Amino acid sequence: MKAVRFHGKNDLRFEEIPVPQLKKGQVKIRPAWVGICGSDLHEYLGGPSLCPTTPHPITGETVPLTFGHEFSGTIEEVGEGVSDYKPGDRVCVQPIIYDSTCGSCLEGLHNCCWQNGFIGLSGWGGGLAEHIVVPTSTLYRLPDNVPLEIGALVEPLAVGWHAVELSQFKKGESVLVLGGGPIGISVILALKAKGADKIIVSEVSRRRQDFAKKFGAHYVLDPTKDDVVKRCRELCDGLGVHYVYDAAGVQAALDVGIHATRARGAVINIAIWEKTCTITPNDLTFKERRYQGVATYQIGDFQKVIDAISAGDMKPHEMITSRIKLSEVEEKGFKALIHDKDNQVKILVEVGGGS
């Protein structure tokens, strides 16, 4: 079968690999639509860092690995012992690989697994191939009114959803989102679904400012022109925002974010930082602010996102800015995200396609 595999830095190959064998408790899926993620790009430009170069403790695999962890598809075949799924079922895949035995897993925090990995980054295949086999525990069924291409957006949307849930945001509270890229937008969509009526976004790129507005930001600030801290206070009764979601991951944005947060508010970090940053603990202490990291999503978040989409509370369709073929992933996918970043939110790769 055809697959897009990551071999190392700047080395992505569209190549022929064997069809994976179906085992007990697994299903074989024909991927339909697959999103390209910032972490895929990060690996391509500077990796392997997330992708293992020594055998991953759970999958036992190393690069080359098939990419694609944001995907939907149709079940083609079910393995021995699988009774709750059948061929033809439309699903999306929650790609976290966890060991079930470490301290985090025993507490139910599989996303914080000590050995965690991802389908599409750490082994077990990926969405950018004509077939994949996965355990049924990864599957989420798509309702009839949720098309397969929207199914491919559930993964990035679950990241924003989880961040908003962990922040303890409540309807009526005010927020600042740092960065208007795909994750910033997924945070905005989650906030809208939860009834936020004061979403402020700070973003440098003009195009991304427009995207943020389109997806529901109430105020969009340009940190190169606006005094973001001052504006957040003005817009929030002189107090600052309740929560800041950092989807930028740069020092200047973090500094602004901390000072834009009101007393007892929180800065939630979603960004994957490429450098070490500086935080002055006194800025947290004297205002009793929290700083919290969030990692992907936990079991249940996918279902909540699917339900919100199905109910019409989340409308992510316009996140899809480009649709390409499996053979075009490097040229029209990765290179477009590098050279035309501001005009793209989510590029979807059509593998099996369909709705």
Ligand SMILES: [Zn+2]
């Ligand atoms: Zn674990």
